[in-house]
Amino acid sequence: MIITDATAWPLPTSLPKNLGEAAATYAAAGIPVFPCVPGQKRPLTTHGFRDATTDPAQIAAWWGRHPEANIGIPTGTVIGVLDVDVHATGTGYPILRTLRREGLIDGWGQAVRSPSGGLHLYYPADSDVARVSWSRSRAHVDFRGTGGYIIAPPSTITTDRGNLRYETIAHGRNPRPVDADAIRELLTPQPERTHHPAKPAVLRERPVEQLAAWVAALPEGNRNAGLFWAACRLAEAGLPVPDTFALLEPAAIDAGLEPQEITATIRSAHRTTRAVDVPDDRGLPLVRGHADSSICWGS
Known part of the structure; x- marks a missing residue:
C-alpha cells in the first residue's frame, strides 16, 4: 500500500x-x-x-x-x-x-x-x-x-x-x-562478522584488529551504522577518541565513507556512549514548515 x-x-x-x-x-x-x-x-x-x-x-x-x-x-x-x-x-x-x-x-x-x-x-x-x-x-x-x-x-x-x-x-x-525490516537489519551487526572486546575497559590487539577489518568490509547501506556500532564498542571499552580515530578511520575510508562522515559518526558514538544525563530538549528535531515540512537533526 x-x-x-x-x-x-x-x-x-x-x-x-x-x-x-x-x-x-x-x-x-x-x-x-x-x-x-x-x-x-x-x-x-x-x-x-x-x-x-x-x-x-x-x-x-x-x-x-x-x-x-x-x-x-x-x-x-x-x-x-x-x-x-x-x-x-x-x-x-x-x-x-x-x-x-x-x-x-x-x-x-x-x-x-x-x-x-x-x-x-x-x-x-x-x-x-x-x-x-x-x-x-x-x-x-x-x-x-x-x-x-x-x-x-x-x-x-x-x-x-x-x-x-x-x-x-x-x-x-x-x-x-x-x-522496518531493512532498518532492523542495518541496526543488527552480522554475527559471523562481529567481534566484541572481551570485557569493558579491556582491549587486546587481535579483537581490535578484527573490529577494524569488520568495518573495512562493511557493505554500502550498512557502513555508517556499522562504524557507529564499532566506535561505541571501543568507547565502552574506555578507548580515547584519538585512538578510536586511529583504529577505525582507515578502515572506514576503505569501506567507502567520506572523512566528514567518519568524524561525525565516531564523535557521535563517543558522545552517546558517555552520556549520563541527556536533557529532554537536547537533539530535538528542528521543523521547517507544516504540511510539507522536513526534519533536520542537529548534532
Whole structure:
C-alpha cells in the first residue's frame, strides 16, 4: 500500500485538547483507540490494545468513566511507528541521522515529540507485508508494528517535572510504509562478522584488529551504522577518541565513507556512549514548515 495523496493519510491534522474528544476524533478517522492509565502507558482495559475500537459508544463510555485516560493506538494495522528514544544512558538521534542518510526513513506521515524528548515517526501500515514490532536498545530505536501500541497526542506522562505531553510537531507529504525490516537489519551487526572486546575497559590487539577489518568490509547501506556500532564498542571499552580515530578511520575510508562522515559518526558514538544525563530538549528535531515540512537533526 502506497499513499500518494496526503489527504488519504488517516491521522487527523488537528486534535481537541480534551482527551475524550481527541479519542473520538481518532476513531471517527478510522483509527481504533483504547484507554490507558492517566499519566501512564499501562492499558486500562483487560486485553489492552486488543480491546481497541472505533465504536463511538464504547469510546464515550471509557472516557466518561476515565476522562483523563491517555489514548492508546494499536500499531501494525493502520499505522507503524519508528520510536527514537532519549534516555539518561543515550539517545537514538545519531542513528536516526544515519538512517536518514541511507534513505530508510522517508515517507513519514506525522512526527510526534514524546515527553522524554524522543521522536515518534508515524507511517501507514503496509497492507501487503506484516511488520512485527522490534527493539534495538543499544541504538535506542524501536519499531512499533504488529503486536504493539503507542500512546498518542494529546496524552501526557507524569514525571518528576510534572505532566509532559505528546505533541505533534510536523505532518509529512505523501506518506508511505517504512521498510522496518531493512532498518532492523542495518541496526543488527552480522554475527559471523562481529567481534566484541572481551570485557569493558579491556582491549587486546587481535579483537581490535578484527573490529577494524569488520568495518573495512562493511557493505554500502550498512557502513555508517556499522562504524557507529564499532566506535561505541571501543568507547565502552574506555578507548580515547584519538585512538578510536586511529583504529577505525582507515578502515572506514576503505569501506567507502567520506572523512566528514567518519568524524561525525565516531564523535557521535563517543558522545552517546558517555552520556549520563541527556536533557529532554537536547537533539530535538528542528521543523521547517507544516504540511510539507522536513526534519533536520542537529548534532
